[in-house]
Amino acid sequence: MGPLAGLRIVEIAGIGPGPYCAMLLADMGAEVLRVERPAKLGAGDARFDLLSRGRRCIAVDLKQPAGVETVLRLVERADGLTEGFRPGVMERLGLGPDVCLARNPRLVYGRMTGFGQSGPLAQAAGHDINYIALAGALGPIGRRGAAPTPPLNLVADFGGGGLLLAFGMTCALLERARSGVGQVVDAAMVDGAAALMTVFHGAQQSGFWSEERGTNLLDSGSHFYDAYETADGEFVSIGAIEPQFYAELLKRIGVDADSLPAQLDRARWPEAKETLARLFKTRTRAEWCALLEGSDACFAPVLSMSEARRHPHNVARGAFVEVSGVAQPRPAPRFSRTDSEIQRPPARVGEHTDEALGDWGFSARELEELRERKAIG
Numbered sequence: 001m002g003p004l005a006g007l008r009i010v011e012i013a014g015i016g017p018g019p020y021c022a023m024l025l026a027d028m029g030a031e032v033l034r035v036e037r038p039a040k041l042g043a044g045d046a047r048f049d050l051l052s053r054g055r056r057c058i059a060v061d062l063k064q065p066a067g068v069e070t071v072l073r074l075v076e077r078a079d080g081l082t083e084g085f086r087p088g089v090m091e092r093l094g095l096g097p098d099v100c101l102a103r104n105p106r107l108v109y110g111r112m113t114g115f116g117q118s119g120p121l122a123q124a125a126g127h128d129i130n131y132i133a134l135a136g137a138l139g140p141i142g143r144r145g146a147a148p149t150p151p152l153n154l155v156a157d158f159g160g161g162g163l164l165l166a167f168g169m170t171c172a173l174l175e176r177a178r179s180g181v182g183q184v185v186d187a188a189m190v191d192g193a194a195a196l197m198t199v200f201h202g203a204q205q206s207g208f209w210s211e212e213r214g215t216n217l218l219d220s221g222s223h224f225y226d227a228y229e230t231a232d233g234e235f236v237s238i239g240a241i242e243p244q245f246y247a248e249l250l251k252r253i254g255v256d257a258d259s260l261p262a263q264l265d266r267a268r269w270p271e272a273k274e275t276l277a278r279l280f281k282t283r284t285r286a287e288w289c290a291l292l293e294g295s296d297a298c299f300a301p302v303l304s305m306s307e308a309r310r311h312p313h314n315v316a317r318g319a320f321v322e323v324s325g326v327a328q329p330r331p332a333p334r335f336s337r338t339d340s341e342i343q344r345p346p347a348r349v350g351e352h353t354d355e356a357l358g359d360w361g362f363s364a365r366e367l368e369e370l371r372e373r374k375a376i377g
Helices: 017-027 065-077 089-093 097-103 128-134 154-179 189-196 198-206 243-253 266-280 285-292 305-310 312-317 353-359 364-372
Strands: 008-012 031-036 056-059 080-083 108-113 183-188 225-229 235-239 299-301 320-323 326-329
Touching: 008 017, 008 065, 017 031, 017 080, 017 108, 017 154, 031 065, 056 353, 065 097, 065 364, 080 154, 097 108, 108 154, 128 154, 128 189, 154 183, 154 189, 183 189, 225 266, 235 285, 243 285, 285 299, 305 312, 353 364
Parallel strands: 008 031, 008 080, 031 056, 080 108, 108 183
Antiparallel strands: 225 235, 235 299, 320 326
């Protein structure tokens, strides 16, 4: 089940990008074992912790020597390990890469941080908005004359962070198949957010992209790539960049191209945008969908999350699934022969401590001793 079936990953639980990486690996079929703190036993309703889906969870106290040794025994049987602490924390716990690779030289050790393992900001606290700000990814996002708009925490946490760590882990595991040797993957959210901006660095240095926010082709500057309000207070999106798609859009909405400035006349984009804004407010979102959806006008309604789950295209594709009564996006991408699926719903903290440790080689007597020493919960 899934292209990564047969791989075993130890996840030292954290928040945000670390769990997202582990979720992606589990979605692709890897057996990921989440190691949580006993202090979190009984916390919250696990059903809605969707980043924790697809894997079993054990509770291990890493402040106890026996707890550390428990994880090291898991490392001996693992293909990979992921962690998301500040630089030096895992070393202080006795679970740094040198110790783990000494136990298992084939281990791929994935590290997720905001600013990276080195550099003057390596020890600083931060969140997605800080990482994309430093990477030059926040500044360009927003409308002309307005403050930058945080794009949720998608860019650093999930795109430049968790997704790239999962990519890095997979690359290192592929390389290990040739060399037989593991290594450390240093995934920093600043690095990842910067990498996502690659095309724009080239465009800016060529003179095509202005550093003035909201004046460019893709940042709400142009009239043919933006979201417009409709008569019922909803919104629709237009992305008619190519000339043939732009011509299709104008034809379908009943606008004579000669009545607008030339498509790429940047100086007159605000004027053209006002024209389209007035026009889109003359019909409801549903009416615009009936006219434009499925055409080459590069159109889509702007949907809420709950609406997206019900849209006919997403329903037909099975883009969302329900697990234990909770709707969620299905694993992506899709595979023709080894397709993936959500292996299990999110687990309660410590739900599988005995079961999973038993599967990873611990005897019943050892589990009893670890529990007596308060190393597991």
